[in-house]
Amino acid sequence: MGLRRAGKTSAREVVFHRLPPKQAFFVDTTPGVVKEDVEFWIPLQLWEIPGSQGLEALEPLGAHLSHFSSLIWVIDAADDYTESLRALFRTVVAAHAENPGLHIDVFAHKSDAWDEYYRQDAFRQIQDRTIGELEDHPSAAVQELADRIQFHLTSVYDHSVFEAMSRVVQRLVPTLGFLEQTLNYWSQTLDIPKCFLFDVPSRLYITTDASPVDPPSHDVCCQYIENIESVSELFHMLERRKGTKRKVAYRSSCSSKIAGDNTVAYWQISERLALVALVQTHMFDDHRGAIEMNVKSLRDAMLKFEALEARKRRPPPPANAVPASSKSDSSSLRTPSVHASSAGKVNGG
Amino acid sequence: MRVSLRDGVGSGKTSMRSVIFSNHLAETTKKLGATIEVEQSQHRFLSDLMLNLWDCGGQEAFMENYLRHDQNQIFANVQLLIYVFDISSKEYDKEKDFAYYTDCLNAIKEYSPDAAIFVLIHKMDLVGSDKRKEVFLRKKQELLDHSEDVPIRVFGTSIWNESLYRAWSRIVHTLVPNAQDLTNHLDEFVESCSAVEAVIFEKTTMLLIAWSTGYPDAGLVQNQHDDVDDDEEPHSNVQPVLPPDRFEKISEIIKRWKYTLAKMNFSFQNWVQEWSNFTAVLESLTPNTYILVISTDPDILPGALRLNIEMAKERFIALQAGRSR
Numbered sequence: 001m002g003l004r005r006a007g008k009t010s011a012r013e014v015v016f017h018r019l020p021p022k023q024a025f026f027v028d029t030t031p032g033v034v035k036e037d038v039e040f041w042i043p044l045q046l047w048e049i050p051g052s053q054g055l056e057a058l059e060p061l062g063a064h065l066s067h068f069s070s071l072i073w074v075i076d077a078a079d080d081y082t083e084s085l086r087a088l089f090r091t092v093v094a095a096h097a098e099n100p101g102l103h104i105d106v107f108a109h110k111s112d113a114w115d116e117y118y119r120q121d122a123f124r125q126i127q128d129r130t131i132g133e134l135e136d137h138p139s140a141a142v143q144e145l146a147d148r149i150q151f152h153l154t155s156v157y158d159h160s161v162f163e164a165m166s167r168v169v170q171r172l173v174p175t176l177g178f179l180e181q182t183l184n185y186w187s188q189t190l191d192i193p194k195c196f197l198f199d200v201p202s203r204l205y206i207t208t209d210a211s212p213v214d215p216p217s218h219d220v221c222c223q224y225i226e227n228i229e230s231v232s233e234l235f236h237m238l239e240r241r242k243g244t245k246r247k248v249a250y251r252s253s254c255s256s257k258i259a260g261d262n263t264v265a266y267w268q269i270s271e272r273l274a275l276v277a278l279v280q281t282h283m284f285d286d287h288r289g290a291i292e293m294n295v296k297s298l299r300d301a302m303l304k305f306e307a308l309e310a311r312k313r314r315p316p317p318p319a320n321a322v323p324a325s326s327k328s329d330s331s332s333l334r335t336p337s338v339h340a341s342s343a344g345k346v347n348g349g
Numbered sequence: 350m351r352v353s354l355r356d357g358v359g360s361g362k363t364s365m366r367s368v369i370f371s372n373h374l375a376e377t378t379k380k381l382g383a384t385i386e387v388e389q390s391q392h393r394f395l396s397d398l399m400l401n402l403w404d405c406g407g408q409e410a411f412m413e414n415y416l417r418h419d420q421n422q423i424f425a426n427v428q429l430l431i432y433v434f435d436i437s438s439k440e441y442d443k444e445k446d447f448a449y450y451t452d453c454l455n456a457i458k459e460y461s462p463d464a465a466i467f468v469l470i471h472k473m474d475l476v477g478s479d480k481r482k483e484v485f486l487r488k489k490q491e492l493l494d495h496s497e498d499v500p501i502r503v504f505g506t507s508i509w510n511e512s513l514y515r516a517w518s519r520i521v522h523t524l525v526p527n528a529q530d531l532t533n534h535l536d537e538f539v540e541s542c543s544a545v546e547a548v549i550f551e552k553t554t555m556l557l558i559a560w561s562t563g564y565p566d567a568g569l570v571q572n573q574h575d576d577v578d579d580d581e582e583p584h585s586n587v588q589p590v591l592p593p594d595r596f597e598k599i600s601e602i603i604k605r606w607k608y609t610l611a612k613m614n615f616s617f618q619n620w621v622q623e624w625s626n627f628t629a630v631l632e633s634l635t636p637n638t639y640i641l642v643i644s645t646d647p648d649i650l651p652g653a654l655r656l657n658i659e660m661a662k663e664r665f666i667a668l669q670a671g672r673s674r
Contacts, residue, residue, distance in 0.1 A: 216613045223609040228622055230602050231629060234595045238545065238627045240647050252625060257618035258610050 001091060002074035003084045004029060004051030007109040007156070011074060012036075012048060014156045015165050016202065021156040033057050041199040041206060041272050042173060043313075054087075055094055065098040069172055072105045077122060077153075078113030085126065089133050092149070093142055100141065104149045105168050106130065112155040119153065127151045159203075159222045160215065166204040174309075179207040182301070186294055187211075187277070190287065195277035196221055197269070200229075206273070221276040224264050228254045253295075257281055267295045269302050365433070365471065366390070366402060368508050369517055369554050394521070394551060424460035431467045431520065436476060436488065436505075447495045454499050466501045467520050468492055474507040481505070511597030518557040518597070525558060527668070534668060535561040542657050544644040545627070548596050549665075552637045555600040599641065603631075621651045630654040635666045 002008050010024035016038045019027075034048040047068070049057050055065065073091065075084045088106065095102055108126050111119055134146040152164035170176055179197060187195050187209040194217045196205040203222055232252070252274075255265040263284045267275045275295060284291065370392050392400040432450060457464050476484045485505040492503055504516035522528055531549065539547045539561045546562035592598070607617045620631035620641075627645050632655060634640040640661075642654050 220609065220613060220615070223606065227602055227606045231599065231622060232624050234592060234598055235624075235627050235629070235643065237591055238643070238645050240626055240645050252623055254620075254622040254624075256606075256620045258615040262615060 001049045001055075001071065002051060002107075002109075003076065003087060005079075006051065006074040006076040006084065008048055008051075008074045009034075010156055011107065011109060011154065011161050011165075012046065015161060015204070016046070024156045033061060035061075038202070040169065040202055040204070042169075044169065044172070055091060055098075065095055065102065068099065068102060070103040070105065070168055071095055072107060072168060074107045074109045075126065076110055077108040077126070078110040081108075081126060085129055085133075088130065092134070092145060093137065096142055096145055103168070103171050104145065105164070106149065106151045107154045107161070107164055108151065109154050109161075111153045111160070112157045123151070123153050158215070159219050162203050162222060163205075163213065163215070163218050166206075169204055170206060173206055175305075176207060180210065182298060183207060183209045186298060190291055190294065191280065191283055193217075193278050193280070194221075195275060198225060198274050198276055199272050200225060200268075200274045201272060217278055220258070220264060220278070224256065224266065225274070225276060227256075228266060255279075255284065267299070269295075269299045270306055273302060364508055365469075365506070365513060368513060369556070370402075392554075394524075394554070400524075424456045427457060427461040427464045429465050429467065429520065429524065430457050431469060433469045433471050434488070434492075436470050436472050436484065447491075450492075451495055451497075454496055458499060465523055466496075466499060467516070468501050468503045469516055470503065470505045472507060473505040473512065474509045511594050511601050514556065514597040514600045515594060517554075521551075521554075521556050522558075528559060530668060531559040531665075532561060534664065535559050538657070538661055539642075542642060542644065542654060543646055543649065544642045544654070546643050548599070548641045549634060550600065550603075550639045550641065552633075552639060555604050557596055557600070558638060560596060603639075621655070623651060628654065630658065632658045634658065634662060635669050638665075638669075640665075 007024075009030050010019070010027045013019035013027060014021055014024055016036075030048060030050045032050060033053070034046075036046045036048070038044050038046050047058075047063070049055070058065065071091075073084075073088045075081050075088070092104055095104070106126070108123050111123070114122060130149065130151075131146045134149070135143050137143055150167065152160070152167065154161040154164045173179070183195055183197060186192070192209075194209065194211060194213075196208045196218070198205045198221070203225060205218075205221075252268040253266060255263050257263045261281045263279045263281045265277050265279050265284065269275055275298065279291070370390075390402045392402060394400050430453070432453060434446070434450075454466070457466065470485060470488050473481060473485065489503045492501065502519070504512070504519070506513045506516045525531070535547055535549065539545075546560070548560040549558040550556065551558055603617065603620075610617055619633070620629070622629040627643055628649065628651055629641065629643050630651050631639055631641045640658055642658065644654060
């Protein structure tokens with residue numbers, strides 16, 4: 001949601017439809033609510049409510065706020081955002097009354113319009129004003145929101161909108177904690193500065209290790225995926241010669257040495273997921289065996305986990321299949337067994 | 350080695366030069382200003398090949414100047430003339446454009462009769478893709494009509510896609526003295542690696558130096574040896590298995606990747622990719638070239654390919670050094 005011309009459609013098109021950012025300029029105003037099932041690791045449904053309508057637009061469509069798990073509010077940060085903040089406040093309070101569990105994310109969009117110094121300043125201002133207003137609200141429940149609401153500085157011209165969208169969908173991923181912990185173990189044992197678990201087709205990352213994400217390394221990883229994908233597309237007609245020994249299903253793995261002691265590496269984990277990591281070159285070259293071994297155990301764990309999820313999902317999900325919080329609870333209960341086995345192996349490597 | 354670039358105002362010579370030689374992305378060329386008079390720039394290519402680019406401003410006054418007064422200075426000792434036409438130039442200017450063009454040709458014939466002449470029809474992206482071929486062929490015919498008996502090669506180019514790399518790779522290929530030797534060695538290398546194909550790129554420009562492909566029906570093979578065919582598009586009706594412009598695309602991809610890395614103070618070093626259907630390894634071959642090897646044999650590990658490249662290095666370096674003698 002957001003006021004008109006805030007950049008809702010362009011953000012959605014760029015992230016989920018690969019619209020070249022240059023063309024985001026020509027995106028037309030969206031006349032009505034757009035409902036869309038997007039391709040993602042978990043089933044995800046996106047509703048875009050045009051700026052001319054508010055939450056009340058949902059009712060004639062038979063939807064209720066309690067069916068949603070996340071609300072994204074897009075602010076045109078290049079414009080005067082006072083009005084947008086006011087509308088945001090109204091919406092948040094109304095939404096909270098209907099669905100207290102709703103996650104709320106604010107995108108300070110079109111941040112490319114500012115220069116580096118002013119960008120952080122204005123971003124802080126947006127945060128402070130929203131949080132301040134929420135804290136001043138008489139209801140204690142609304143005050144609580146001030147701690148939960150998340151802010152992201154985004155732009156379609158770099159990968160920041162992907163990063164922000166990743167953050168949003170991550171919270172909908174069941175067993176996020178387990179995944180994050182696994183990556184933590186992994187990166188700590190092998191002294192890996194940064195790794196991401198990407199949902200490759202959408203370029204959104206599902207989880208990362210606990211160290212803070214710095215935009216440049218995220219940028220490099222995103223670009224790397226794009227880069228190698230375009231290569232594989234060029235040669236997709238090739239076929240493997242008939243091998244003599246190995247009959248295993250191939251899992252792609254790629255690496256590119258950048259700078260003296262940095263390598264960016266990519267391992268396909270499952271159909272959609274891939275692990276992308278920035279590794280120190282000497283580690284990558286000297287301890288390749290240990291790394292591969294760990295990737296393998298991570299992959300095995302993930303595949304087992306996905307199979308489990310698939311079995312659970314086999315009865316087709318209800319029409320509005322935004323994963324509700326109740327669902328994620330049930331799946332997190334099931335994971336410890338997988339977790340334990342993989343964690344053991346990771347430590348072993 | 351001198352290369353002259355010339356033609357009308359805003360036809361894109363400088364943006365073309367910066368895309369190829371200065372690691373600019375096409376998006377950033379809009380910021381370039383007009384070239385005033387003659388801008389001379391030197392580019393080291395394959396260590397000992399000096400490209401002396403003379404980027405001649407296209408404004409009318411300068412054109413007159415070159416043709417009247419500085420003829421011997423500008424046209425003498427030229428090995429390669431690249432004349433750039435803007436496909437979008439106005440119809441009423443056409444006669445004047447061609448007049449300049451023939452004047453240039455005459456001058457080059459007089460001062461450097463051995464120069465190879467290339468004509469690039471630039472900004473092809475401004476023509477709708479359905480009409481592109483037709484427009485290109487018509488323009489090419491017009492050019493041939495205006496060049497009398499001088500042999501020219503014509504390419505349609507655009508900085509927005511790989512056609513520019515294609516044209517420049519062909520142009521540069523004529524400058525690499527032992528191109529055939531390189532290709533032969535590369536063929537041998539491909540065979541000993543039982544690889545599908547291998548390509549050598551120049552490091553800074555990512556232009557193709559040599560390529561060898563064992564892949565049947567790859568579309569590129571016929572084109573490469575067919576010197577009469579200056580046509581950008583392959584005209585066989587059979588759809589080749591691999592896209593014929595894949596190497597140019599790879600140049601683009603790597604250039605883009607380098608650009609991203611440069612922003613973060615990283616630099617590109619190598620590339621190893623193992624996909625379900627092929628393995629690709631890109632490594633430094635000589636101090637100024639990269640080699641890309643594509644293999645489909647599941648029993649050949651990327652490490653083996655890298656080792657082979659490592660072992661071939663010496664030979665290719667010697668081959669390149671042989672040129673300077």
